[in-house]
Amino acid sequence: MTETTPAPAPRRLFWAVVLIAVVVILLDQGSKWWAESALGNGEVVPFIGDLIRFVLVYNPGAAFSIGTEYTWIFAILTGLAVILIAWYARRVTSVGWMVALGLLLGGATTHLGDRLFRDPGFGRGHVVDFIAYADFFIGNVADIAIFVGAVMLVLLTLMGRPVSITTTPKASTSASDETPVD
Numbered sequence: 584m585t586e587t588t589p590a591p592a593p594r595r596l597f598w599a600v601v602l603i604a605v606v607v608i609l610l611d612q613g614s615k616w617w618a619e620s621a622l623g624n625g626e627v628v629p630f631i632g633d634l635i636r637f638v639l640v641y642n643p644g645a646a647f648s649i650g651t652e653y654t655w656i657f658a659i660l661t662g663l664a665v666i667l668i669a670w671y672a673r674r675v676t677s678v679g680w681m682v683a684l685g686l687l688l689g690g691a692t693t694h695l696g697d698r699l700f701r702d703p704g705f706g707r708g709h710v711v712d713f714i715a716y717a718d719f720f721i722g723n724v725a726d727i728a729i730f731v732g733a734v735m736l737v738l739l740t741l742m743g744r745p746v747s748i749t750t751t752p753k754a755s756t757s758a759s760d761e762t763p764v765d
Contacts, residue, residue, distance in 0.1 A: 600672040600685040607689025611724040612696070618713035618723075633717060640721050641702075641709035654707045658698040664691045674747040679739050686732030690725040 622628065622639040629636050643654045668688045675681050694710055701708030712721040 596675045596678070596681045597673050599681050600675060600688060603682060603685025604689035604692060607686060607725065607728045608693045608696075611690070611693040611728070614724045615697075615711040615713070618711060622713060627715070635717075636715040637713050638715045638721060640712050642712045642721070643707070643709045654698060654709070658695065658707075661691055661695040661698060665695055671746060676747050677739070677744055679735065679744060680746050683732045683735035683739060686728040687736070690727075690729035690732065693725045694729075 618637065618639050622637055625638070627636050627638045665688065668684055668691060672681075672684045672688060675684060697710040698708045699705055701711070703709070710723065710725075712723050712726075714723060714726075715721045
């Protein structure tokens with residue numbers, strides 16, 4: 584016979600998701616502030632040789648600068664993603680999902696803030712990118728959080744870990760639990 588123990592309270596884990604998101608937002612916006620104040624537009628500063636460099640660019644598009652003329656669409660889609668992630672975060676009872684959704688929520692929220700409040704204007708703002716990965720692409724801290732969160736989301740899904748569970752089985756150690764009851 585097995586007993587069940589309650590899963591972690593969704594309310595508590597929701598606030599942990601929010602805390603992770605806030606940390607991502609602060610790290611991302613702080614690093615963007617540093618990049619804008621320390622790097623001249625187009626200046627390249629090697630960090631790990633040619634593998635990782637710092638170079639300031641303003642990206643109106645999505646990953647790999649795709650869709651540069653559709654910035655307002657990315658703002659709407661990002662806003663919807665933030666709402667969807669927050670909705671799912673209310674149901675989280677798994678620490679793995681808590682971390683994944685916190686990273687995704689933080690990354691999406693800070694990108695939404697860039698698109699809404701940065702130049703050239705509301706809903707058309709450009710995302711500040713400054714971490715160049717060889718000659719592959721240029722990103723930022725939010726991109727790292729989104730990537731790690733997305734990988735975690737895929738792994739948790741492939742491993743069959745649900746976002747929300749009500750109870751978890753707990754092995755019984757009492758011999759009397761094995762005795763059938765008439």
